[in-house]
Amino acid sequence: MIYIGSEVMVSPLGMTAEENWNSLLANRSGIAPADRAGFAGEQVWLSKIPSITGSRRFEKLVMQAMTQIEKGIDRSILSSSRTIVLLSSTKGELEDDINDPFGSIAGVLVRQFKLANQPLIISNACISGVLAINTAGGFIDAGIYDHAIVIGCDVVSDFVVYGFQSLFAISNKPCAPFDAGRNGISMGEGCGAMVVSSDRAVFKNNPLELLTGTSANDANHISGPSRTGEGLFRSVSRTLTRHGVMPGDIDFICAHGTGTVFNDEMEAIAFDRLALSRVPLNSMKGYFGHTLGAAGLIETATSMQMMRHGVLLKSQGFMNTGTSIPLNVITANEDKKLNTILKTASGFGGGNASLMIRKI
Template sequence: MKVYLGAESIISPSGNAEECFDKIKEGIVGVKNYAGRGFNKESFCLSSFEHHNFSFTQLLKDVILQSVKCFDEKVLTSDKTLLIISSTKGDLSKGYAQALTAPATAIQKDLQLKHFPLIISNACASGVMAINAAAHLLQKKKYEHIIVAGIDLISDFILYGFQSLYALSNEASKPFDKDRKGINLGEGAAAIVVSTQSSAFKNECYRWLGGCTAGDANHISGPSRTGEGLYRSVIATLKESGLTNSDIDFVSAHGTATLFNDEMEAIAMNRLNMQHIPLNSFKGFFGHTLGAAGIIETAMCIQSMKKNVLLRSVGYDDCGTSVPLHIIEKNTPEKINTVLKTASGFGGCNASLIIQKNS
């Protein structure tokens, strides 16, 4: 069964999908320094909403409705439609026990959904895993349409947690660069519709060809030093897609700008013999949006495919990994047919998916 995706929507501090694409092309950085945000009033670079007062649930609702406007809007309340929510922490203002379920309950009621949303919260691989879960459910004929929405907002709990791991940077992050100092946290929301019906999309849609998750159980917060989980995930995704590494035009990497993550990804890409394929990280622009990252970055992959432009990896200047990668250093017009998106997270979870133009 063919699976399609599109109707992508982003709400971020830097704007919607089209606005973010243009800002990256223009060399604008989406993060800024915030004084006094650390546990001991340290300064960190973040991508944060400054002039909005929406709630977690309202932001989630808004991004879903924006996405559905580009699809057949009648499907929202259909018995054949499911909503999947990807978030690492949910709405912590509801308390830890209800942080994920409370927004899902409110969204089901507000949007009159027939089914309670499926919640996927598996660290920073959640977004890519959610898209893959949607596609696999459609292939099992459980539903006809699935809306996948990712969201996370920065809280003291999240910021202090990453600070305790010495993972945050007080400068704009530089994924894969020799001078990288760590993560810039980001916040935002994104949604993508995944469907078995290409005719339901009002604009272009794309094929989802395959996707897989693989765990290496290396460490509670540190990635495998050999890239084992990511390597296995991509091998399985290529197999499911019926493709080889030579079919991939562009890789959207996880690229957090931490010492160990970027090194792990470089090793995995070399083990996959994909080190020559143009690769970027969108986190130098958006920051790390956690449970929203996989969906925001997949939406940006679609923007690149629509416009046939390889977007530069924001923050990158010089190679900072022990093995080489083909990092995109400047915006390059290029026909992009097939894209590999990867994600990794705490606990050794790794996920990948492949999307292709719908010819």
């Protein structure tokens, strides 16, 4: 069995998983108007962490999360030669070093936490986080490592805001995933982290079980979602088959749900093809914005908190069905025992990834 736990969340909703959970339970969103943040000086809705300021914001966030990870596990694990750190990010320290955005963070982590192995940086657009957790599961399954610390981090920068503006992909209000009135994404920043291990004893709190998933490319378009949801369909099918899980066994789906018209429609088609359209589902983007390389970690960590607390969280921003195939989008928090959950991600480059987590 592969264990997953000690989840950490750093976002505008809180600096710890507990603070984040309390904000989420109150259905608070981190998305707020940011004056003059747009390319033409316009206001843009962003989910930014006000307390992380100055230079090296990326490094500060990663350090913040890693320090909390250190407290959640047996400390000797961190510096063990049987441990690998996996860092998921799209743009790394772009704001500090455009030529070498990932050049310094690995060294800083090695020095600060006395790591035995060089951290592995995974950069696959918006599926990076889910892919990194799956890579951790794969490493442990293959016996290459016994423990993995998975961190996902990205910060909001002019670069990404202007870029998504140039694609007309930024919402003019807080993003509203799966809603009929959705019109784009809200950018967010944050850091999520967790521990994946073959040994239950390394966790100070009870871990959950990771059912390692797979990825699949859409083979369709570098920046547009597939009309048929083919890649997401294939990724989830293979993940279910691999573990002998039936669609009816899934209690909750933490979808990607960016809030763009085409992405959310693609997901609805894929979930319908998978016989999953009636499963309670949400997107966390209405709380955290789209945190890119951090999204898979922050959203998986939130799903783990939901399982621990036995609560289905409302999909923030959703009011009316806005996909050609209706999904069971959660409209209000609800107490429910969650045994098996599915997390999915889709992104630029045609990537799709999925994983499942089960209660032990």
